[in-house]
Amino acid sequence: MASRLVGLPAPHFEMKSTKDLETLEEKVSLSDYEGEWLVLFFYPKDFTFVCPTEITALSDRYADFADNGCEIVGVSTDTEFVHRAWINTPRDENGLGDLNYPLAADPTHRVSRNYGVLNEDEGVALRGLFIIDPEGIVRYQVVTDDNVGRSVDETLRVLQALQTGGLCAADWKPGQSTL
Numbered sequence: 001m002a003s004r005l006v007g008l009p010a011p012h013f014e015m016k017s018t019k020d021l022e023t024l025e026e027k028v029s030l031s032d033y034e035g036e037w038l039v040l041f042f043y044p045k046d047f048t049f050v051c052p053t054e055i056t057a058l059s060d061r062y063a064d065f066a067d068n069g070c071e072i073v074g075v076s077t078d079t080e081f082v083h084r085a086w087i088n089t090p091r092d093e094n095g096l097g098d099l100n101y102p103l104a105a106d107p108t109h110r111v112s113r114n115y116g117v118l119n120e121d122e123g124v125a126l127r128g129l130f131i132i133d134p135e136g137i138v139r140y141q142v143v144t145d146d147n148v149g150r151s152v153d154e155t156l157r158v159l160q161a162l163q164t165g166g167l168c169a170a171d172w173k174p175g176q177s178t179l
Contacts, residue, residue: 015027028102037131041073056097058074087099
């Protein structure tokens with residue numbers, strides 16, 4: 001299991017996804033995002049409690065990421081069929097409703113394992129988040145406990161800091177000078 005990916009080429013992936021929610025035949029791959037920033041995040045399971053809060057929060061802020069030249073892909077070890085069922089379930093019924101980015105299916109666990117986030121004992125991904133630059137290099141990674149959701153504001157702040165190309169002090173915010 002990989003422990004550090006920062007500074008290394010992102011492991012290639014190609015997975016079935018919800019990009020075409022009707023047919024589920026459109027895959028997502030790392031090469032789809034060449035020349036763009038990408039937030040690739042992993043979560044444990046569909047139809048759970050913390051996961052939808054993260055997934056919908058990222059979807060609600062999708063325009064902020066897009067304005068910064070960044071796409072988003074979510075991944076779990078569930079199938080694309082389970083993803084579709086969850087998206088088709090309204091938010092007030094613990095579903096996701098419409099999303100502004102695709103969810104990808106990793107039922108073989110290959111991608112989760114390559115990114116070092118697979119909980120081998122349970123066969124599910126941990127909460128891992130990776131920011132990949134336009135050249136395909138992992139520039140940021142964080143893995144958290146399943147009980148703690150990630151901050152969309154912090155993810156966006158880190159993306160913007162990385163995009164400055166400069167040295168950003170603790171608590172740097174867009175518009176502030178770099179060191």
